[in-house]
Amino acid sequence: MPEQGTAxxxxxxxxxxxxxxxxxxxxxxGLHVVVAGRTAEKVERVAQEIRASGGSAEAVVGxxxxxxxxxxxxxxxxxxxxxxxxxxxxxxxxxxxxxDLATADFEAIWREHCLAGFLTGRETARRMVPRGRxxxxxxxxxxxxxxxxxxxxxxxxxxxxRAVSQSMAREFGPKGIHVAHVIIDGGISGYRLKSxxxxxxxxxxxxxxLSIDAIAETYWQLHLQHRSAWTLEQDLRPWSESF
Numbered sequence: 170m171p172e173q174g175t176a177x178x179x180x181x182x183x184x185x186x187x188x189x190x191x192x193x194x195x196x197x198x199g200l201h202v203v204v205a206g207r208t209a210e211k212v213e214r215v216a217q218e219i220r221a222s223g224g225s226a227e228a229v230v231g232x233x234x235x236x237x238x239x240x241x242x243x244x245x246x247x248x249x250x251x252x253x254x255x256x257x258x259x260x261x262x263x264x265x266x267x268x269d270l271a272t273a274d275f276e277a278i279w280r281e282h283c284l285a286g287f288l289t290g291r292e293t294a295r296r297m298v299p300r301g302r303x304x305x306x307x308x309x310x311x312x313x314x315x316x317x318x319x320x321x322x323x324x325x326x327x328x329x330x331r332a333v334s335q336s337m338a339r340e341f342g343p344k345g346i347h348v349a350h351v352i353i354d355g356g357i358s359g360y361r362l363k364s365x366x367x368x369x370x371x372x373x374x375x376x377x378x379l380s381i382d383a384i385a386e387t388y389w390q391l392h393l394q395h396r397s398a399w400t401l402e403q404d405l406r407p408w409s410e411s412f
Contacts, residue, residue, distance in 0.1 A: 180259030183360035190381035196224030234280040239288035283329035301345035352404035
């Protein structure tokens with residue numbers, strides 16, 4: 170295996186998605202990447218594409234919000250070399266009137282984001298802390314900072330994930346583990362948005378949506394940071410979007 174170790178990306182879907190872009194970016198640096206997601210066809214395709222480009226990759230299937238699956242994801246990556254970099258990127262979004270939001274749906278979104286982040290972070294830290302090195306990254310969103318109307322479930326889940334990241338950073342930073350939370354404050358130019366809102370990219374104009382490759386590059390640069398100047402939270406948004 171490459172001397173750099175392994176990278177685990179939890180929450181990989183379509184090839185034209187953020188998880189897949191991050192996996193490709195990490196693989197180009199010589200890391201063996203483990204891509205984890207709930208849909209076998211999608212994660213297998215991403216792993217195959219990376220191998221076809223000369224990288225080292227494998228796919229694992231499961232639900233990051235299920236403890237046994239989260240443990241298996243981390244164990245699979247660790248078995249191929251020391252975990253150097255982990256990205257927690259799983260979770261979907263939903264829009265509901267607060268009056269109609271079902272308890273089960275609220276809990277499901279919390280599990281996808283906050284619980285899955287806790288499980289991935291805990292299992293990763295258990296491997297990294299004894300070595301005193303490694304990077305753990307969390308994908309956040311606008312909802313991490315503010316609750317928008319009709320998005321209470323998503324905002325609660327993302328705010329919870331941000332708090333998990335902050336607690337981990339304060340506990341594990343002094344032990345040599347770089348924990349960072351990245352707020353994606355805008356639409357992502359990936360498969361999910363393009364398939365659901367095909368007019369959005371044209372309306373946004375040139376570079377009006379976040380490029381998946383540009384976000385992936387930011388993740389890699391965070392991993393490279395010297396520990397004397399670690400970023401613990403970073404927000405990314407298109408140049409043209411108001412905030």
